[in-house]
Amino acid sequence: MHGIWLEDRRLSMRTDLAEPSIDGEVMVRVRVAGVCNTDLEVLRGYRSLNGILGHEFMGVVLDAGPLMGRRVVGEINIRPRDCRCAACARGDVTHCARRTVLGINGRSGTFAECVSLPIENLHVVPDTVPDEAAVFVEPLAAACEVLEQVGVGPRDRVVVVGPGKLGLLCAQVLATTGCTVTVVGRRPAALALARRLGLTACDLANAPNGNDLVVDCTGTPDGFAASRGLVRPRGTLVLKSTYVGELTVDMSRLVVDEIRLIGSRCGPFPRALQLLIDRTVQVTPLIEARYPLAQGLAALEHAERPGAQKILIDIPG
Numbered sequence: 001m002h003g004i005w006l007e008d009r010r011l012s013m014r015t016d017l018a019e020p021s022i023d024g025e026v027m028v029r030v031r032v033a034g035v036c037n038t039d040l041e042v043l044r045g046y047r048s049l050n051g052i053l054g055h056e057f058m059g060v061v062l063d064a065g066p067l068m069g070r071r072v073v074g075e076i077n078i079r080p081r082d083c084r085c086a087a088c089a090r091g092d093v094t095h096c097a098r099r100t101v102l103g104i105n106g107r108s109g110t111f112a113e114c115v116s117l118p119i120e121n122l123h124v125v126p127d128t129v130p131d132e133a134a135v136f137v138e139p140l141a142a143a144c145e146v147l148e149q150v151g152v153g154p155r156d157r158v159v160v161v162g163p164g165k166l167g168l169l170c171a172q173v174l175a176t177t178g179c180t181v182t183v184v185g186r187r188p189a190a191l192a193l194a195r196r197l198g199l200t201a202c203d204l205a206n207a208p209n210g211n212d213l214v215v216d217c218t219g220t221p222d223g224f225a226a227s228r229g230l231v232r233p234r235g236t237l238v239l240k241s242t243y244v245g246e247l248t249v250d251m252s253r254l255v256v257d258e259i260r261l262i263g264s265r266c267g268p269f270p271r272a273l274q275l276l277i278d279r280t281v282q283v284t285p286l287i288e289a290r291y292p293l294a295q296g297l298a299a300l301e302h303a304e305r306p307g308a309q310k311i312l313i314d315i316p317g
Helices: 037-044 135-151 165-175 190-194 221-230 253-257 269-280 293-303
Strands: 004-009 009-013 026-035 054-060 073-074 100-102 112-118 122-123 157-161 178-186 202-204 211-216 232-240 260-263 288-293 310-314
Touching: 009 293, 026 293, 037 293, 054 260, 073 135, 100 135, 122 269, 135 165, 135 269, 157 165, 157 221, 165 178, 165 190, 165 211, 178 190, 178 232, 190 202, 211 221, 221 232, 288 293, 293 310
Parallel strands: 157 178, 157 211, 178 202, 211 232, 232 260, 288 310
Antiparallel strands: 004 009, 026 054, 026 112, 026 310, 054 073, 073 122
16 A cells, blocks of 8 residues: 655655554545644654554545445544543543544554544545545534634634634634634735635734634744734633644733633534535635645645645545
8 A cells, every 4th residue: 555654753655555454444545635734743743653644534435334435534533442431431532531543643544545444433525525625624623613612603803813724714614603703824825815715814913902712723832922912801712723842821811811721623524514515614725736645745845835725635546
């Protein structure tokens, strides 16, 4: 099997990889995979993975069974079937104490010809959603998670800091509530893309202050500081990006201003799929480039460029 192999934080293209074979799981032929900032953070040491990188994908089920031949996407947190940890007992399986995470922690991922997942992790993609849109389901679900955690309504003032691929998904999802959303960033091209998506966008110097909700999608200490400065007392600050290394936080200001601080990651796939079916959220304008799997290392190098939007890897077969 062909794939992109990560070992000791070094990448290589391999043609001799064994196909995944896990008892009780479903084999999926990957058609297209997306490069996520978390993949790049793994390369920088966010997690110690030796295996195939990647977790955003759309593929076709190969195994006989109820999903054979169907196009699917997959949730990335995999719990052992026999787990009885406290998180699993309360139905919070994305926080299972024994979980593996596709292409991130303890399990090889999707930058390869095939991937294996439990059937309960798979979601069928309707025919009306093209491959290049379906590959966005996982990050779009992560964007939807903000609305699972925070009540947002038409009277709320919301800022999304960081107009990258995840930030632009979050802003579009938040806009479905009728709230006032402003996207804040540094790069003119990213702000222009936000405006083409119908969003209000500006640089930090012109960002509105005193916001009810601020979503930090930067994954940087400077981005966190900027986000913290834009939220009103008793407002909510959502952290939507993983960080490598330490983040210095003035906890006294958080306490004095009574800021609600929320970490946010994986989210509801059905809600994300419905947004794509209804075409409520635009995802294909975020695609900056597509590479065949044979040029996968070049795809990851492209994704590392400052300001890069979504890079896709097409996998023939």
